[in-house]
Amino acid sequence: MNLAALSLENAPGFWVxxxxxxxxxxxxxxxxxxxxxxxxxxxQSRWQAATLAVTHAFTLGYIAMAxxxxxxxxxxxxxxxxxxxxxxxxxxxxxxxxxxxxxLVFAFLMHKAVLFAAAIVIxxxxxxxxxxxxxxxxxxxxxxxxxxxxVQLAAVGLIVTAALGGYLGSGYAFEGLAPGRSATDxxxxxxxxxxxxxxxxxxxxxxxxxxxxxxxxPRRFNRGMAYLSILFLCIGSLVPSQGVREVCVAAxxxxxxxxxxxxxxxxxxxxxxxxxxxNWFWRFGQGCLVAGGAVIAYGYSARTFAGQDxxxxxxxxxxxxxxxxxxxGMLYKIVPFLVWLNLRMPVLRGEIEAGTxxxxxxxxxxxxxxxxxxxxxxxxxxxxxxVVTVFQAGSWGYAAAAAMLISNxxxxxxxxxxxxxxxxxxxxxxxxx
Amino acid sequence: MKIRKLDVRGLExxxxxxxxxxxxxxxxxxxxxxxxxxxxPLLLYPVLERRGYRYQSRYDEPTRTWLIxxxxxxx
Numbered sequence: 001m002n003l004a005a006l007s008l009e010n011a012p013g014f015w016v017x018x019x020x021x022x023x024x025x026x027x028x029x030x031x032x033x034x035x036x037x038x039x040x041x042x043x044q045s046r047w048q049a050a051t052l053a054v055t056h057a058f059t060l061g062y063i064a065m066a067x068x069x070x071x072x073x074x075x076x077x078x079x080x081x082x083x084x085x086x087x088x089x090x091x092x093x094x095x096x097x098x099x100x101x102x103x104l105v106f107a108f109l110m111h112k113a114v115l116f117a118a119a120i121v122i123x124x125x126x127x128x129x130x131x132x133x134x135x136x137x138x139x140x141x142x143x144x145x146x147x148x149x150x151v152q153l154a155a156v157g158l159i160v161t162a163a164l165g166g167y168l169g170s171g172y173a174f175e176g177l178a179p180g181r182s183a184t185d186x187x188x189x190x191x192x193x194x195x196x197x198x199x200x201x202x203x204x205x206x207x208x209x210x211x212x213x214x215x216x217x218p219r220r221f222n223r224g225m226a227y228l229s230i231l232f233l234c235i236g237s238l239v240p241s242q243g244v245r246e247v248c249v250a251a252x253x254x255x256x257x258x259x260x261x262x263x264x265x266x267x268x269x270x271x272x273x274x275x276x277x278x279n280w281f282w283r284f285g286q287g288c289l290v291a292g293g294a295v296i297a298y299g300y301s302a303r304t305f306a307g308q309d310x311x312x313x314x315x316x317x318x319x320x321x322x323x324x325x326x327x328x329g330m331l332y333k334i335v336p337f338l339v340w341l342n343l344r345m346p347v348l349r350g351e352i353e354a355g356t357x358x359x360x361x362x363x364x365x366x367x368x369x370x371x372x373x374x375x376x377x378x379x380x381x382x383x384x385x386x387v388v389t390v391f392q393a394g395s396w397g398y399a400a401a402a403a404m405l406i407s408n409x410x411x412x413x414x415x416x417x418x419x420x421x422x423x424x425x426x427x428x429x430x431x432x433x
Numbered sequence: 434m435k436i437r438k439l440d441v442r443g444l445e446x447x448x449x450x451x452x453x454x455x456x457x458x459x460x461x462x463x464x465x466x467x468x469x470x471x472x473x474p475l476l477l478y479p480v481l482e483r484r485g486y487r488y489q490s491r492y493d494e495p496t497r498t499w500l501i502x503x504x505x506x507x508x
Contacts, residue, residue: 008480008483009479077475077476078475209472210446210472211445211446212445213444213445215442216472270443271442271443271444272443272445337446337447341447344447348476348479348480348483350480350483350484363445363447
């Protein structure tokens with residue numbers, strides 16, 4: 001099969017990934033509002049209902065939403081794999097996933113069993129079927145590249161995470177069921193490592209050299225990292241021994257640190273030294289990854305962290321620090337690229353005669369630099385204030401929520417600016433044709 | 434055959450594709466464009482096929498680069 005020949009024909013329309021990407025900051029805003037309402041007390045324990053609402057607004061509404069959108073774009077264009085009736089499938093996944101996530105967030109906030117039941121009934125089938133679909137459509141192409149394999153491994157991570165999430169949620173939804181708290185640790189570990197970390201490893205192998213103009217990652221690095229992460233996750237989950245589990249946790253922390261160091265070194269080797277906000281989001285995110293790993297390591301050795309729940313701090317650094325920063329940074333690359341790609345598509349497909357003069361914006365002008373810089377400042381401030389909130393409840397929580405709210409509103413504004421530009425120029429191209 | 438060389442390493446997407454397409458617009462019969470790239474330009478291939486160019490692509494292991502030779506079909 002000629003993967004390259006498939007890529008232009010099967011490229012999804014502009015709005016297929018964009019509707020996912022535009023929902024990302026909206027869930028960021030929802031998370032910030034919940035934080036604001038519960039600002040004084042939030043983040044004191046991972047078991048608080050409002051903390052779980054914010055966590056899932058981030059993991060599902062922000063992180064998974066962006067990843068699903070990116071996969072609907074990358075599967076056909078980068079891996080030559082496409083869902084049957086991809087446009088319709090993506091719309092269905094988007095609508096159900098958004099509805100399911102809202103149900104879950106409000107279920108935690110309102111303690112409503114019926115909302116938990118709705119969230120389970122919607123989210124588990126959607127995510128499991130999506131994961132299985134990814135495994136099948138990539139499997140059918142025969143593509144065994146590092147990105148394709150990494151995405152398949154991450155799809156396994158997604159399936160396990162969703163299944164464990166459904167099991168845990170059933171304890172809230174149905175009377176008489178009481179899943180053990182240890183299942184929460186497996187749910188979190190598979191979500192964080194098996195789904196998020198493995199997918200970021202796989203996708204960064206493509207997007208860092210492509211959008212940040214770095215040399216490629218070391219040979220077999222991304223493939224090896226993805227396989228090892230899943231391997232240690234499986235051993236740690238299946239072998240019923242505390243000692244083995246701790247060795248596996250330590251091994252994953254080492255993998256996270258190695259990934260962060262190698263990525264930071266690559267970013268240092270950029271040939272173009274022009275200021276790039278994505279670079280700063282990625283550097284900050286890698287710092288959070290190392291810090292999050294260190295907190296887990298410390299938590300394991302000391303069992304507590306300064307009298308607080310170490311898992312809370314680690315989760316904050318790895319989710320809101322690492323994953324959110326990387327996704328935020330990538331949105332500022334992928335969205336302008338999609339604006340450019342879709343405006344140029346008639347030319348690339350040969351539908352407009354070569355040489356026809358069409359105005360398409362320079363990719364660096366699709367989103368202004370200043371509001372992106374400003375958003376970065378609020379993003380960093382929000383995370384640092386959240387870290388302070390873990391140790392010092394009270395007014396710090398409100399300040400963190402305010403910074404997060406402004407950060408996500410700015411992100412939404414910047415992405416909407418890009419879509420307005422696309423609308424403006426896409427109608428001009430139609431007039432020329 | 435006259436050979437033009439184009440090094441697009443270190444350029445951010447979509448600059449490599451734009452630069453290659455710019456060069457192709459002025460590529461004459463009997464000329465060949467040799468491109469050095471850090472990544473395999475998957476998006477370029479279907480564009481070349483549609484525009485009637487012949488290309489050969491190979492990965493050079495020692496330099497870890499992709500070398501793409503492009504010429505007009507029938508040359």
